[in-house]
Amino acid sequence: MAIIADRKYSESKILTLFPVPLETGSRYYWEEDLIELGFEEILEGLPEETGDSILRNAGFLANVKPDLAFHFLLKHRDLLRLIGSEEIDRWTGVVLDIFDSKGLNPARDFILKLDEHPDFNRYWGEGISFLEVSGVLSNYLHALGEGDLNLETGPVHYMDMLNIYLPERISILPKREDNFLLYKVMVTHKYAQVKLGTYRLNIHDLEGTDVMRDPKIGSMSESVTKSLFQTGSEPALSSDLLRFLNNFRDPQLAEDLYVFVYNIMIERWMRDHLPGLYRDMKPVKKLLVLKRAVSKDLPPKSLVMEQLTYHHLTAKPFSLKGPTLYDPVKSISGLLENGEFALRSPEDAAEMSAKIYGLLEGFPGPYHRVEPIFYVGELKPHEAERGRRRRRESIRGKFREELSTLVQDLPECREVKIEVPSPEYQDTGGKSVPRQELPKHFLIDGNPVPVPQSMGKIIEEIYEDLGALPASYLAVSDDMSGHSFRSICQTTTGTSNILSENSEGIHVYDEWDYRRRGYKKRWALLRETEVSGGGTAFSEDVLIRYRGMIQRIKRHFERIRLAPLLLRRQREGDNVDLDAAIEAFADKRAGVHPSERLFVRLRRDKREIATAFLIDLSGSTSGWINEMERTSLLILCEALQVIKDRFAIYGFSGRTRKRCELFRIKGFDETYGEIVKRRIANLRALDYTRLGPPIRHLTRLLRDTEASTRLLITLSDGKPDDYDGYKGDYGIEDTRQALVEAKRFGIHPFCITIDRAEHSYLSHMYGPVNYAFIDDISKLPAKVPEIYRKLTT
């Protein structure tokens, strides 16, 4: 913290949180001003634990922005009344998240407006919030089999093939567990939409069906029917589903019917595959009926839709009077419940919804939309088609990446021919081919090569989307052999040379250019500098705040230290190894020269492990990530003290190849103490992420370190990325090459990442089992020591 004037009240825990003077955006506050505002006694009257919590969280905020701590302390009493002391930590986390994502003013706003701020209710409103359950829902979705769909919040519930949009909060039902069940059903329902192909209607598969044969059923004129099968007739529409729906006179009614019918299909699937969920849904469905807003003056078509919905949710008979509406509703329900009409595909659903549309066509009046079923949400074909195309490209990219890994050892990529044993996908003029059996092996130059496990799910998704593997996916390109990416990287020469090769303390490293399959000699300049020390407040805060976690981690590490302590069959030691002694005695009696290794010894030596931690200090790690990185490092250092492994910590950042910087936070020969703690406290996010040079530098350091096991652990939040074109394929390939070089020297690299974007590149860089992804930054302090412990035992 910048202190311009001398501090007069250095004893005060509150006042020392702030710089002198404190700038809050509207004015400056000197110490006397803060005293006048009552800051010295601001925590008086609070229970000790609550006061400690407030002080601790104020410290946390002050470390990021003193302004935030200032407003927090002024508002803390109101906040305690609203959410209670047990929620303060979480509330502070929200403030920091807002600061990271939106900046100081929105974060300040959140503090000042308390429960009047719109974001407040996301976390502390009635019912259940998405944020409380997002971790569980995300795991559940992954378990269902959809690792590529993300969960997001939005005002409308739908799925666009990339994301499932859920409400920020559900409080429609009185019980919390029922509201959670709704979240779960919504996630399952949208997963089933992907699995059962809601958006994959193929219009040509409707040719020859009743829908098309008898236009009156679908209410489509012959001319309209013909136009459906003419390519290019409706260029504005991008999917078959959209084209199908828009050819009805009332597309909205057609859409609602399609959604309704598809929901029945999905719920049948849930009944067969997730019977527990299906059973639990039933009472909740009945409760949802009570919450439906039903207008009394619905026109006939809408009334029928509402009655169908009512019947579906309650399984109760209809309450309509009179034959004019009752008979059609009964007919429609009969159709839907008729087991002879299979609902197995989007085409079946389209056919059924067209039939029902035909039955409703005769009713007078317009169709006014009825409320969608809560857990079904909306259909958004435009968004889904956009998402589907992006997803298709992403899957294609992943497939190509895996394929290139498969062929990378082949000498002459030009002559490689890859086929699948079954016929490839061919364009049949719009007619879809029935989905073929998934291939168990490829034919590479005629030789069968088993499909790697890593490709299995990717191929399954391609087949679900396209029915087969297109020939273009299997084409081997020149630059595939030995490398996985084909996108072109623009590289520029470096900008201003900040480091000079001839300067003292500058290290020069080659850089791998995958396009030329060779090194750019003496390309990157790296400087190793020491991090200057910060204050002690940060480390003190962390050690207090996380003391419970630190104790637990230390106990785990103690077990590592204790477990292999007893070395058996030693030449000297503290006690006799009874087994060895008996064996020796027996050997001697038998005339065999007995072993001299007859003792057990308590291990006092070090574990013979040396680890270099490489911490990403690029600009993207600012704010909350920086906070968590520093916290994790402190906790890890505390834990490593228990087992006394040799370790070093370096941060890296840089800007262009001529200015790569490596910051020594703790060298191998330094002891962990106040100086290192202060350096950790002073770590700040800087520039870019050029990984190759620091990895090469630490490889050199580790090579010179005596240890039987040497680890290089990187903590990063994303892909390699530097200002001068070190990104994309180029950055990834150079990083990978640097790691290969490290492995050649017997160093084991490992990466811990918090990259929220897709991170399949890590498998390519580090190897499939040499990285760990942490999805929640707040778990970093606990996870980093745990990963280290698992790696080294």
Next chain:
Amino acid sequence: MKSQIKEIEEYRVDKEPYYLPTSDEIDVFQTAYENRLPVLLKGPTGCGKTRFMEYMAWRLKCPLVTVACHDDLTSGDLVGRYLIRGNETVWMDGPLTRAVKVGALCYLDEIVEARKDTTVVIHPLADDRRILPVEKRGEILEADSGFMLIISYNPGYQSIMKDLKPSTRQRFISLEFNYPAEENEVEIVAQESKLDVEEAIRLVRLAKMTRNLKEKGLDEGASTRLLIHAGKLIVSGIDPKAACRVAITHTLTDDPEMQLSMDEIIGSLF
């Protein structure tokens, strides 16, 4: 069950163990046996490696000597040692030596758990020499023609401290095991636990869902063995959800959020 004390040479598998092949592993193993090649069985825990060994021992009509490796295992434990009986010293063959002498299948389970200085004892047996030096006796034993060395190993283990040395690995042909295909796994679970097929289907679906969580919160998904455990509990009258919780959830994870997630998965199925 009546306990029987058998000499190791007499340990033959008399009754055909239940084993459902997943691929051509039986043929490959048999061919390796005929060519006197050692085999490495690779695969996650609980996917059938040991059961496969019992089946092959029955099929080849060989005794099966199994050693569960651990980090206190010494070369003396494998090869043998002198013991004192009364006033005499008596040489006692270790399980490896006995298997070599009688021509048994010697199966070293979870070989990476043993120290590397113990593991190297098997090297002369695993190459074309097929000999076992017994240093204390000053002997070199040539393996009987029926002898075969098999080791098992779980490659998913993340620790860098426990890995198979290349000099050991490259002496073996490898058979890769994985969880069975869904319909096979249902059959196995139903057969082994005596659970009805409908419930077995749900258990296998549960396993598949946990395997989707590998490296997304779980170190490993549920193995076939865990499903069989859960199945046996269900057959014995334990509520299916409770059975899955104790046999699967709490075995796979200690993380509270992951346990909650798995409760939801179980709740969807049962």
